[in-house]
Structure formats: C-alpha cells, structure tokens
Amino acid sequence: RDEWLNGPSGNNAAKINLYGTARKGWLVTPAITIPEEGYELKFDLCLTDWNNATPIEDPTAQQDDRFIVAMSNSPDMSNPTTLREWNNTGSEWVFNDIPYTGAEIVISLTGVTGMRYFAFYGESTASGGDNDLMIDNVTIRETPTGPAMSVMPMDWDFGEVVVTTSAQKDFIISNYGMGTLTVNSVTVSGESFSLNEPFSPANLLNGETVTFSVQFLPTVVGEHTGSISIASNAGTLELPLTGSSYDPIISTFPWIEDFGTVTTDWPVEYWTQLSGLYPNIDGTTTQWYRDEWLNGPSGNNAAKINIYGTTRKGWLVTPPVNLPDGSYELKFDMGLTDYANSNPIEDPTSQLDDKFIVAVSDFQDMSNPTTLREWNNTGSE
Numbered sequence: 001r002d003e004w005l006n007g008p009s010g011n012n013a014a015k016i017n018l019y020g021t022a023r024k025g026w027l028v029t030p031a032i033t034i035p036e037e038g039y040e041l042k043f044d045l046c047l048t049d050w051n052n053a054t055p056i057e058d059p060t061a062q063q064d065d066r067f068i069v070a071m072s073n074s075p076d077m078s079n080p081t082t083l084r085e086w087n088n089t090g091s092e093w094v095f096n097d098i099p100y101t102g103a104e105i106v107i108s109l110t111g112v113t114g115m116r117y118f119a120f121y122g123e124s125t126a127s128g129g130d131n132d133l134m135i136d137n138v139t140i141r142e143t144p145t146g147p148a149m150s151v152m153p154m155d156w157d158f159g160e161v162v163v164t165t166s167a168q169k170d171f172i173i174s175n176y177g178m179g180t181l182t183v184n185s186v187t188v189s190g191e192s193f194s195l196n197e198p199f200s201p202a203n204l205l206n207g208e209t210v211t212f213s214v215q216f217l218p219t220v221v222g223e224h225t226g227s228i229s230i231a232s233n234a235g236t237l238e239l240p241l242t243g244s245s246y247d248p249i250i251s252t253f254p255w256i257e258d259f260g261t262v263t264t265d266w267p268v269e270y271w272t273q274l275s276g277l278y279p280n281i282d283g284t285t286t287q288w289y290r291d292e293w294l295n296g297p298s299g300n301n302a303a304k305i306n307i308y309g310t311t312r313k314g315w316l317v318t319p320p321v322n323l324p325d326g327s328y329e330l331k332f333d334m335g336l337t338d339y340a341n342s343n344p345i346e347d348p349t350s351q352l353d354d355k356f357i358v359a360v361s362d363f364q365d366m367s368n369p370t371t372l373r374e375w376n377n378t379g380s381e
Helices: none
Strands: 012-019 023-028 032-034 039-049 066-072 081-087 103-108 114-124 130-142 149-152 156-162 167-175 181-189 193-195 202-204 209-216 222-232 235-246 272-275 288-292 301-305 314-317 355-360 370-376
Touching (some): 012 023, 012 114, 081 103, 103 149, 156 167, 156 209, 167 181, 181 209, 202 209, 209 235, 301 314
Antiparallel strands (some): 032 114, 039 130, 066 081, 066 114, 149 167, 167 209, 181 202, 222 235, 272 314, 288 301
C-alpha cells in the first residue's frame, strides 16, 4: 500500500514496483459471489515513474512489462480467465499508455455468475524501466442502466503547502452509465479552496469525461478543510478536500543550519530534495543524506552526496529565505573526500564530468535557477 499516484498522504492505493527480471505479483480479492447477470468490475489504474508522480521516464525500457486482470473459481487462481491485458507487444490495451494521472477502468462481467476470485497481476521479466503500477477503488457492481457519474479522485489531500502559495489538482468527471449524464454545476466550499475557472454545464455520453481544477491557496497557517459539490441528473456528489499550511520562511539573520548532531531528523525541516540534470528538474530524490563531516569522528554532522556513476543529479534546497535590504552573503563549509573515508580523492582524472553548483531561484521547485558559483573540471574559475 502506498499513496495513490505517489502523491500526498491520505489517499492509499495498492501498488507494485515493476522493474528487473523477477516481478510476477498477483493481488487476489476475497471470494465474491455475483448473484446474477448484469455486473461489472470497476477500478482506478495508473502507471508512474518509480517513487514519483511523473510519467515513465523511457517508454522503450520496459517492453516486457504487462498488467493483467484475471478471474478464477479458485483462491489459488488456477485456470485463470484473462479479463483484460495491458502489454507492449500487440495487445489492444497498451501498457505504456496507462496514464500517470490515473484512469477509471470498467470491465463487463457479462455471463459471469456465482463465486469468483479476481486477480491483478503485474509482471517484469527483463531489465530496463523502473515504474510503479497502482490500482484503487476496486468495485464490483451492477451495470448501470441510466447515466451514472464517477469522479476521480473521490477526495484529495493537498498535503503541506507554504502559506500564501498555491497547489492545484485536476478532477475528472465521467459517465460510466447509459444515456446522457448532464453535469449541471461544480461548486467548491472552504475558505482556502476554489475552482481555477468557472465550470460550464456539460453533457456526457457513456465513457465521456470533463475535467475541472481546484486550487488550494491558504492565507493562514494551520489545517484546512473544504468540499466539492457536483450536481447532475444522476444525483449530487460531495467530495472532501483537506490541506495544511506552514510558514517556513527564514527572515531572521544570521541564519545557520549545521545539520544537527543526530541522524533521526533527516531531512532537516523544510529542506527539500529534487532530481534533475542542471538546470532542469525531473522529480525528487534521496541522494543527499546526513553523515559525519569529512567522514570523521561522530558528533559533527554534515549534508553529503556520494558522487559516482551516471545518474547522480541531486539538489538539496533550503527553505525560502526572505532577504531584507542590505548587504548579505552566503557562507558554508565544503569538503570533497574519497568514498567513505577521510582521504583525498584517489584519481583526479577519473571524474572529469563531476560538478558542484550553488544556485538561487524565486521558486521552491528551483525553476529558472541563477548560478551563483560552479565548480567543475572543464574550465570553471
């Protein structure tokens, strides 16, 4: 179990990490008795980059991966019937096309009655690709005979947001029933929540969707609650909204961060870690960590990144700093040692690609950074 879409806490889903050569995991429901004809299986499905809320990095890297929904008369899933398969080798449903933003899947159970077990199967049998596949809101229900409204997600926690800054979330309304679903209005309540744009009434045929976006913009520190009300000819849905806000802005100087003397409070409060080849950001990372300064005796911690290989691109970002008028400067201690010891680097010719950059940005996601100083081996001062 993990957060749906690898997003904020509070909305869990079932998840399998698909990578490598030995992933072949079955998630099986309890026994379900379908009383008569006219039922269907519905669930939410998404595919993201590993541990991120972003799309898969390289669509060519997991051609072997697949996802199968199956049904059996037995809890050990012997003699399974494939209800639907997503793969990259010719199936109608393409594995790499599973959206990272999530999709609602409906599978007809025409002809199925009696006791059944349903399985969700994820597979990776070859190296390449490292992705998270998730399912949520698994439902067995009667197939609607009239219009029926579904919204994804059914609730949302915006998590922690810096006070007076905003976060957005898209919601998708779909008609999974028959006939026309008329969505008359979408309204948002709660002091810190609002629609990004006014909603215009929409008529949706079976399978059609319409999207709206909600903004969370807290102006005071604390916990915030709100709701979305969606009125249609299929009824009214109420969706809860939550979020919290904090004020991490540094405005008292001198400000010093020495990364503490214990290892239990990392990352340091309000610091963040990002990933991406400078100057671009492509996600988050845990490449920075706390260790002893200069790999020396315990009791004097520092922030550290192990620079090696082909994929190190770690950003360690301070909380927002509000500098008043006047002359200020940035000061810090810096050391470069051989891996896991206090010695000089072993071979100065073996890391000519390595670099270290100090940058500043107006944004917490470090977009449009300005380089303050760069250390490299290819001609920098």
